[in-house]
Amino acid sequence: xxxxxxxxxxxxxxxxxxxxxxxxxxxxxxxxxxxxxxxxxxxxxxxxxxxxxxxxxxxxxxxxxxxxxxxxxxxxxxxxxxxxxxxxxxxxxxxxxxxxxxxxxxxxxxxxxxxxxxxxxxxxxxxxxxxxxxxxxxxxxxxxxxxxxxxxxxxxxxxxxxxxxxxxxxxxxxxxxxxxxxxxxxxxxxxxxxxxxxxxxxxxxxxxxx
DNA sequence: ACATTAAGTGATT
DNA sequence: AATCACTTAATGT
Numbered sequence: 001x002x003x004x005x006x007x008x009x010x011x012x013x014x015x016x017x018x019x020x021x022x023x024x025x026x027x028x029x030x031x032x033x034x035x036x037x038x039x040x041x042x043x044x045x046x047x048x049x050x051x052x053x054x055x056x057x058x059x060x061x062x063x064x065x066x067x068x069x070x071x072x073x074x075x076x077x078x079x080x081x082x083x084x085x086x087x088x089x090x091x092x093x094x095x096x097x098x099x100x101x102x103x104x105x106x107x108x109x110x111x112x113x114x115x116x117x118x119x120x121x122x123x124x125x126x127x128x129x130x131x132x133x134x135x136x137x138x139x140x141x142x143x144x145x146x147x148x149x150x151x152x153x154x155x156x157x158x159x160x161x162x163x164x165x166x167x168x169x170x171x172x173x174x175x176x177x178x179x180x181x182x183x184x185x186x187x188x189x190x191x192x193x194x195x196x197x198x199x200x201x202x203x204x205x206x207x208x209x210x
Numbered sequence: 211a212c213a214t215t216a217a218g219t220g221a222t223t
Numbered sequence: 224a225a226t227c228a229c230t231t232a233a234t235g236t
Binding site for chain 3: 146180
């Protein structure tokens with residue numbers, strides 16, 4: 001049986017099920033920046049996160065990105081579940097934020113397990129619920145928060161999933177995540193620095209208030 | 211030393 | 224908050 005799987009999901013999923021997962025699931029290592037799911041893709045597998053973090057993005061008509069949320073260890077993508085059950089195509093894009101390890105489960109199995117294992121049912125329902133909550137949070141930040149609060153939240157999220165309060169990125173990349181322009185990001189970052197919330201350097205941003 | 215890329219800034223809409 | 228136009232600073236060759 002796979003050690004990491006047992007370690008992260010012991011107590012959540014029953015032993016029998018964990019055994020089945022490690023037999024059937026295929027371990028996949030994803031490099032930082034590598035695309036896992038593209039918009040319009042047919043979803044045949046459901047990823048279960050063992051290690052790392054995945055950025056879930058939505059795209060507008062012009063092909064411009066907007067981050068929805070991060071997926072971390074122990075998470076699975078509710079939108080993937082949605083696609084699987086309805087046999088629909090992906091509405092989102094998933095990109096590995098850092099070096100990530102997932103276990104891929106064929107969708108026919110996840111249906112079978114729904115009836116077979118109570119813990120699986122709970123797990124799916126719970127992750128559905130927590131993804132929904134994060135989606136609402138994302139909506140809130142877009143609709144009700146001004147750009148500087150959005151930016152700060154994103155920096156904190158990024159620091160969290162990377163497990164480091166020093167973020168290696170450019171203003172341009174942040175602008176793309178938040179769907180704004182680089183100039184705006186630069187100005188807001190400057191403001192946040194003056195408020196002693198962050199520390200700026202070329203290619204790195206240190207988040208002071210976590 | 212030069213070119214390239216990242217970041218800072220004023221002015222305009 | 225977006226865009227333009229320009230400057231300044233850091234980094235690579």
